[in-house]
Amino acid sequence: MKLKNYIITSIVLLTTFCAFAQNDMQKKADNLFNNFAFVQASNAYHDLINEGINTNYATRQLADSYAYMRNPDSAVVYYQKAVNQNSVPIEYYYNYSQALRGVKNYEASRKWMKQFKDAGGDIKEQLFLKDADFLNSIFNAKKQYFLKDIKFNSKFSDFGAYEHDGKIYFTSSRDKGDLKKHINGWDEEPFLNIYAIDKNGNDSIVTSKSRLKGKVNSVYHDGPLTITKDGKTMYFSRTDFIKNVLGRNGEGISNLKIYKASLVDGKWKNIKELPFNSNHFSNGHPALSADETKLYFASDRSGGKGGSDIYYVDINNGNYGKPQNLGSIVNTNKNERFPFINSEGALFFSSDGHPGLGLLDIYGTVSDKNDNILSVINLGTPVNSSKDDFSFFMSEDGLSGYFASNRKGGIGSDDIYAYDRIPQLNLNGTVYDSIENNPIDNASVVLLDSNNKVIAKLTTNAKGQYSINLNRDENYSVEVSKDDYINYTNSISSKSIDKNIKSITTDISMSPNAKEMEMKEVVEESxxxxxxxxxxxxxxIINENIKVLDDILNTMKNLYPTMTIKIESYSDSRGSEEYNLKLSNKRANAAYNYLINNGISPNRIIENNGFGEENLINNCNNNSNCTEAEHKLNRRTQFVIVKMK
Known part of the structure; x- marks a missing residue:
């Protein structure tokens, strides 16, 4: 895949190549390998093996060549031969294990990972001891991501899809250009350019005219990118090349750097190198934080955790701070790449150092209220596969996006995949004392599924608050307990809730312990x-309400046949107050008529009123910019219990 020669690995641009000794086949093969021309190197090592020249060494080098070309199917064949050699370096046990994951042979992968550790290799035991449990949880997890077709992939490498202002920007090696020197030696594909197409246009038509207008694209690698919200500034990766000068380090290697460009009259110009770049290491894959005060990127600079790591710099009035490593929760001794920050501030990235399905997987992060990263979560299938999965992007609403993969079934070396996402539903609220109305801290909250299996346990914070993620379209129950209070149990359903609604609030009233003779009545009041x-x-009355109303009918008819209630209906803030009051009364009457028509005596509904746009449950007033899902939470009818019996 194209990231094999592009991501945070040094790039050598092959011009004229001469073997130091024309008749020395091994020196020729090694020279190709050391110059990252892995396609030609693999052919040269095959020739060595066929001629019987230093075959053990050639076999190991051939296996490594296929691994660098992200071809585990071929790599696993030659790593298997390598690990059976006498006195083979132990890193080949690890490399073989990784290649086996790339072909989904997880059992054999664990065996060779253990052999690597037993031989003195630096690896965490959980990576193989708990691997079977990890894979089982990944493959059995409820899917949140659903893939859909993309028509603009090519037979070459395509990745880095990024949406901004109605356009899809992406990185591709599809255009060979006019000169043969534009072919890259690593995989013998053309160098990368950045393209832009209309999101709602004919996305199957991508030509050289789709290449980004301006000075961003060069004759070497360009992309991927990120753009500021105002659309005026772009940050992008590029081979060390500016003002028609190709930079190199002391070994003749051209590293990756981050540049920025300005939009001038519809074209990207004024290319400037960022100050924290260096000729001695690579920086790439820029990503802006949601508030644009931080720029995240990947780098293989010294002082990291190993391989390439995720870093960030603070941005302050056009100035850039010192690069900060994100630390060992995110970064491993392998490779972390392609950071992305969504609109809620969550970091996504690719890694081959965390437990995964094979090669690079995509991960998300969980943070506390102070934005400290607490843990890393594998996104699972179908986003991840046994091959390389990378360059994750999520839209502003969190419901769609893109990533890239070299998995089987694509049409190029790397292909862009689009997804729709149905996010988990967040259940939150406050547990409070029913008598004093004070929040109850350190209360135990337990979520159970429909089979009474415990899904999650937590305790309320100092303000009595709790928060739990639910899968959609399932039934749950919540149990809350606290010393000196009656245990609370209630059913919760996540069925028929619009996917645009991301959270529901349920406050829980707990009653203090009472005399045993009064206990039943107190429990009922919850x-x-x-x-x-x-x-x-x-x-x-829409279809999603029928189940709720029928549950109320069952409660009033069968569980509490003398219960009395009152009906309170509301509108959202849009429209005049007079109109909203009339509309809310119509809603109250609709709910009232449903209950009466289905057998509830009118004298059990003691009030039936509309209150217009009073008592908004969120901040969606006339001065706010709320989504339709947020407005819907205010268009409600509430059923308030007046008397249980």
């Missing part, structure tokens, strides 16, 4: 009735 919601400018 029962709550769920609200129903309406479409915009409508009072019609």
């Amino acid at each position: 029962i709550t009735l769920s609200p129903i919601y309406y479409n915009y400018n409508s009072s019609k």
